[in-house]
Amino acid sequence: MDSLFDRISEASKSYPKPNIHFSYGTAGFRTIGLDLVSTVFRMGIISALRSQKKFGKAIGVMITASHNKEEDNGIKLVDPMGEMLNQSWEEYCTTVANAKDEQELISAIKDIVNRENIDITKPANVLYGYDTRPTSVLLVGALENGLKAINAESVNYGVVTTPQLHYFVRCVNTKDYVPYGEPSVDGYNKKFAKAYITLMDMARVTPDTITSVNIDCANGVGAPQMAKIASVIGDNYLKANLLNTEVYVKNKLNHDCGADFVKSNQKPPESVPIIPGQRYCSFDGDADRVIYYYFDQNKQFRLLDGDKISSLIAMYLRDLVNTAGLTELNLGVVQTAYANGSSTKYMRNTLQLPVVMANTGVKYLHSEAEKFDIGVYFEANGHGSILFSDKAVDVLKNKEPQSPAQMDAMVKLAAFRNLVNEAVGDAISDMLLVEVILASKRWSLVHWDQSYTLVPNRLMKVKVSNRHVFTTTNAEQTLVTPAGVQDLIDNVVSKYPNGRSFVRPSGTEDAVRIFSEANTPENAEELGITVCRIVYDKAGGIGPYP
Incomplete structure (x- = not known):
């Protein structure tokens, strides 16, 4: 074992820690990309230790800074079911990242091994991906050297969205009992495309009734990945016009575009030519957030953010659960204090659904959503997902419908679940969910927007x-x-x-x-x-x- 620690110590000499204090938060580590090299090397070691703690289950590592400016970068770890890293390990990440030299680093690693009773001779498996930032290649090299120093097995998924990496982790770790899906970009695309087409067919949508959607991809990784899944789905079911797709053009990523820009500035990107009556949405740089918007007849900007998406999905699911007669399942919604007060009142008073508040940060919303059989959670920024409990999955598989209407609703619920990325909020998945619901109700964005009026x-x-x-x-x-x-x-x-x-x-x-x-x-x-x-x-x- 000493030789292993000696190898880690020797390798770490190539990655001296800068005079910066690092802190692992909801988004992992995030700062100027060039300042993260030592931290990313060390997170390779931490991710391997986490895998060993979980008896060799795959742990994910994503190198991204989401909606931040291009010169920033970041790294975050993904736990076995595709969820964010357990909070108890965030402190370990911070401690290891801030070790001032090789001796302090090895001491911190040994402390984790002892506290968590980790057998460091056991196999470790790490899956990693990265976004399109200029510093990503440099940071990937540091990560790979960290993994090599601790003898971890790994899979490099290359340039993928953050939600795709989360999805791959969940797929790998469920393949031996109830497979969640195939852990590849092709597998991701085929699963979601099949569910989407099923729901569109059940909504009796025809090519001439499909509404085009203009997608601002923030000049990020969502552009090539959205193009791939749109190709699999086909124009007969999805008419997607991709905008801001200059992925490798310097200083374009998230610049005056993307979900965070639109939400923060309450206006569309200047690079997106808005035509009244057309449908628009924006992803963020790593494609885990999505928000919708349009111009009304008076050319006034109208935003449909995460609160609006949450209420639309909650309404759709409520109707399906009621039609299916699934009284044994409880459906609920999770929001943060930033949610618009009107959305909370609408879901509690009009939809008659329980709404609970969680601390800011997706990990907190995700945890609260797990307490429902079907839990809908979204932040106002457009980051969110839907969770189905084991009980809900079992009911959908095994309960006998009592009428054709119940059968129809249960089939739709099963397909809807297959269109959800339950691991984490996913802009592509969530956008497809919205498109399915709008198509099934024959709603425009105006109809959707009229469900409730936002409080200023x-x-x-x-x-x-x-x-x-x-x-x-x-x-x-x-x-x-x-x-x-x-x-x-x-x-x-x-x-x-x-x-x-x-x-x-x-x-x-x-x-x-x-x-x-x-x-x-x-x-x-x-x-x-x-x-x-x-x-x-x-x-x-x-x-x-x-």
């Missing part, structure tokens, strides 16, 4: 001297410390019709984020600024705010 809202931030003094409860909706600040916020909120505001510390910088809602855009703005002022005056503000 604003998102602001205030720089503070120490974000760690801000602690929250109630799914981040209530501020616990600094003492007394929440009372001041509550007093201000009470003065505005439909008023709502909350404050939460940023996960990446010394700042707090302020969300506000009110009956008019002007009141939402005024409320947000007032809460910013409270934070600035009472809780150590150090920078300007809107």
Whole structure:
């Protein structure tokens, strides 16, 4: 064993740690790509240890910085069912990434081995992929050397979307009992295309009734992968017009385009020529988020974000579950405090579905969604998925329908599940789900948009001297410390019709984020600024705010 640690120590000399503190968060590690080389080398070792801890099950590693600017990059680990890395291992990742030299690195690795009782002589299996950033090739080399140093077996999937890598991990680890699918791009495309075509056929859609969808691919990896699955599906079922597909043109990735740009700026990319009445959606750089939008007859921009997608899917599933008579299954929705208040009311009051709040971060929503037989979860940014419990899968396979209508609904539910990437939010999968639902209801984006009216809202931030003094409860909706600040916020909120505001510390910088809602855009703005002022005056503000 000493020779193994000696080999790791020797290999790590080629990857000295820069004078930077790294922290593993919801998105893994993310910073300037050139600064991540030592961290990526070390995550190769951590991913192998995690695989050994899981008795040789495959662990995923994705090199991406999602919607960040092109010079950034990142790395995150994927657990055996395609879910995000168990939170208990995030601390290990942070500790290993920050080891100052070879001696400290080996000490940290040995500590993990001892704490987790890992047999380091056992096989390790790691699957990895990366996006189109210029630094990805450099970082892949560092990862491969880390895997080689610890004798891990590995599979390089090349340039793939983040959700595809999650999907491959789940497929590999389920192949010996209930296979989730074939762990390849072709397998992914064939499974989702088959489910999509089945649902479109059941909706009695014909080529002349298909509505074209214009897809802003953010000049990212979603462009080539969307083109592949669109080719498998065929024009008779999907008319996809791909925009912003300059994947390897310098400084194009996520530049003034993509889901994060559209959501943050409440406007379409200038590179997307908007025609009133046509349908548009945007992916982010690694294709795990999707949002829809259009221009109405008055040429006003209308956004259908993750909240709208969540409510559309929840409505569709509710109707199918009711028609199928599956009273033994509970369907629920998970949101964060950033969800628009109207969406929460619509799902609770109109759809009569339970809605629970989770902390910000997909890993928290995913965990809450697992508590339902069918759990729908989305963040407002367009990142989300649907989970089916073992009980739900068993019912769909084995329950005898009592009528043709029940049979039809159960077949649709089974096909719908096959169109979902249950491992993680997936822009391609979620876009296909939306297209199926809209086609089945013969809805335009206008019809969908009219399901409820958004409450005007604003998102602001205030720089503070120490974000760690801000602690929250109630799914981040209530501020616990600094003492007394929440009372001041509550007093201000009470003065505005439909008023709502909350404050939460940023996960990446010394700042707090302020969300506000009110009956008019002007009141939402005024409320947000007032809460910013409270934070600035009472809780150590150090920078300007809107």
